[in-house]
Amino acid sequence: MLTGQTPILVLKEGTKREKGKGALGNNIAAAKAIADAVRSTLGPRGLDKMLVDSMGDVVVTNDGVTILKEMDVEHPAAKMLVEVAKTQDQEAGDGTTTAVVLAGELLKRAEGLIEQNIHPTIISQGYRLASNKALEVLQEVSQPVKIEDHDLLTRIAVTSMASKSVSFDRDHMGEIAVKAVTAVAQPKGSSYDVDLDNIQLIKKQGGSMSDTQLIEGVIVDKEKVHSGMPTRVESPKIALLDAALEIKKTEIDAKIEINDPSQLNAFLQEEENMLRRMVDQVKKSGANVVLCQKGIDDLAQHFLAKEGIYGVRRVKKSDMEKLAKATGANIVSKVSELTAEDVGHAGLVEERKIGDDSLTFVTGAKKAKAVSILIRGGTEHVIDEIERSLDDALNVVAVAVEDGRYVFGGGATAEELAMRLRDHAAKIGGREQIAFESFADALETIPRTLAENAGLDPIDMLIELRKAHKGGQQRAGVNLATGKTVDMGELHVIEPIRVGRQAIESATDAAVMILRIDDVIASKSSPPPSGGPGGPGGGMGGMGGMGGGDFGED
Ligand code: ADP
Numbered sequence: 001m002l003t004g005q006t007p008i009l010v011l012k013e014g015t016k017r018e019k020g021k022g023a024l025g026n027n028i029a030a031a032k033a034i035a036d037a038v039r040s041t042l043g044p045r046g047l048d049k050m051l052v053d054s055m056g057d058v059v060v061t062n063d064g065v066t067i068l069k070e071m072d073v074e075h076p077a078a079k080m081l082v083e084v085a086k087t088q089d090q091e092a093g094d095g096t097t098t099a100v101v102l103a104g105e106l107l108k109r110a111e112g113l114i115e116q117n118i119h120p121t122i123i124s125q126g127y128r129l130a131s132n133k134a135l136e137v138l139q140e141v142s143q144p145v146k147i148e149d150h151d152l153l154t155r156i157a158v159t160s161m162a163s164k165s166v167s168f169d170r171d172h173m174g175e176i177a178v179k180a181v182t183a184v185a186q187p188k189g190s191s192y193d194v195d196l197d198n199i200q201l202i203k204k205q206g207g208s209m210s211d212t213q214l215i216e217g218v219i220v221d222k223e224k225v226h227s228g229m230p231t232r233v234e235s236p237k238i239a240l241l242d243a244a245l246e247i248k249k250t251e252i253d254a255k256i257e258i259n260d261p262s263q264l265n266a267f268l269q270e271e272e273n274m275l276r277r278m279v280d281q282v283k284k285s286g287a288n289v290v291l292c293q294k295g296i297d298d299l300a301q302h303f304l305a306k307e308g309i310y311g312v313r314r315v316k317k318s319d320m321e322k323l324a325k326a327t328g329a330n331i332v333s334k335v336s337e338l339t340a341e342d343v344g345h346a347g348l349v350e351e352r353k354i355g356d357d358s359l360t361f362v363t364g365a366k367k368a369k370a371v372s373i374l375i376r377g378g379t380e381h382v383i384d385e386i387e388r389s390l391d392d393a394l395n396v397v398a399v400a401v402e403d404g405r406y407v408f409g410g411g412a413t414a415e416e417l418a419m420r421l422r423d424h425a426a427k428i429g430g431r432e433q434i435a436f437e438s439f440a441d442a443l444e445t446i447p448r449t450l451a452e453n454a455g456l457d458p459i460d461m462l463i464e465l466r467k468a469h470k471g472g473q474q475r476a477g478v479n480l481a482t483g484k485t486v487d488m489g490e491l492h493v494i495e496p497i498r499v500g501r502q503a504i505e506s507a508t509d510a511a512v513m514i515l516r517i518d519d520v521i522a523s524k525s526s527p528p529p530s531g532g533p534g535g536p537g538g539g540m541g542g543m544g545g546m547g548g549g550d551f552g553e554d
């Protein structure tokens with residue numbers, strides 16, 4: 001007998017499947033929703049988002065990647081856009097909103113092309129060609145910057161902080177970022193390598209933001225353990241211990257029977273002797289500062305103080321590693337094995353009072369450069385936003401130093417790329433050309449959004465910008481204060497080339513990947529649909545809202 005009319009099921013029952021235009025339309029709608037969620041924060045005039053998590057904790061920020069990380073995104077295509085932000089953050093340290101907004105715009109324009117019956121594969125090819133050309137032009141219009149160019153680097157730092165809500169002395173912060181990065185930059189071939197792990201950020205509430213300062217050294221967020229210890233040790237010899245200066249508690253319960261007071265004394269005496277021997281070992285190594293990752297017994301603290309040794313306990317592992325690198329000390333995990341060879345050196349170890357807390361500053365170490373930034377500010381939210389701003393600033397300065405090239409911001413570079421891509425489009429030919437041109441148009445979403453967020457008329461602004469660039473003004477961008485075009489070099493709005501390059505690459509990758517999906521198969525265990533691709537905050541609702549067949553609403 002033939003199988004007849006019985007349908008053949010290849011997928012598990014309950015599996016959701018969406019094919020063709022319906023699948024693509026839903027994916028695009030979800031990705032666009034993500035882009036729309038961060039769009040209004042782009043640029044210095046962008047607004048902030050207040051994010052409240054399930055515990056009621058509040059974050060106020062303008063930082064694209066922070067917003068997206070906090071949002072509980074569930075739709076798979078929306079998640080891909082969140083990935084774009086994360087990659088951008090990892091690779092370039094800034095430009096997360098730009099990348100996501102660009103990806104959203106590429107998809108929105110692709111939607112229009114699909115309606116004109118251009119196949120997604122053709123669109124993808126056109127986008128790829130355009131992306132490659134854009135990267136080529138980006139390199140052409142970029143300018144050189146050297147590690148000695150402190151002014152230029154400071155402008156790059158200041159530009160990255162322009163959009164942060166907290167109004168603070170950006171020049172001061174910019175200078176701190178530049179000094180920190182140039183201090184830890186290591187020559188590598190004809191260029192430099194910057195490991196931002198060598199820059200430590202310490203947050204201490206209180207004081208004012210202008211008290212934020214750069215310390216050439218390592219700050220340990222701990223005080224000395226005993227008031228009898230010195231507060232300052234010049235030219236210190238530093239021992240780093242990954243062991244406790246305590247008597248080990250026995251692993252098994254042992255019972256000691258004492259039936260005579262002299263025995264008790266002997267027992268206590270033995271404990272004291274053991275601690276004494278540990279401190280003697282430290283002293284024998286020549287160390288006059290001991291930083292301990294574990295605990296220090298009260299009695300040992302007393303002995304150390306008597307010897308004039310500065311001691312800190314429960315130091316974070318990451319701090320220990322920084323200290324080892326900076327001072328040349330070895331981290332020793334058995335007190336009895338500590339020798340003079342393991343001891344490291346610095347210029348000064350000092351306890352300083354910052355606000356209500358006492359911290360240990362280790363400065364003037366010669367072995368390797370380590371710098372710390374002590375962030376001060378009135379409230380926790382302010383300090384956190386300063387930290388995020390500084391993080392962006394450090395990253396942009398680092399990648400600018402590594403790549404040695406920068407471009408003009410404020411939509412100037414985006415417009416120049418758009419124009420040159422349009423000029424080049426005729427050489428592409430075929431249907432890909434239409435997608436190629438759409439890519440060029442999509443780049444203009446950057447100046448357009450910057451203008452929109454500043455309350456300017458985006459159409460007027462674009463017309464002005466196009467005119468300026470046609471007239472050869474490569475650096476013309478949006479002056480958000482006046483609504484006119486301006487030479488971004490004069491406004492000092494500049495960015496490392498890597499931010500732009502990465503934004504183009506990851507936005508294209510995400511758009512192309514989403515365009516190539518024409519079949520979504522979701523297993524039953526995926527989150528239950530919550531009715532339509534809700535806006536951000538409403539939850540993306542898993543695969544919910546699939547099956548509309550048509551493209552998502554605009
Ligand atoms: P992202 O997360 O993409 O870094 P931002 O909110 O930091 O987003 O905004 C960055 C954009 O703001 C860049 O396009 C940058 O060129 C632009 N920008 C920064 N400062 C200015 C300024 N003073 N005038 C115009 N545009 C600016």
Ligand code: MG
Nearest residue numbers: 094095160163
């Ligand atoms: Mg930024």
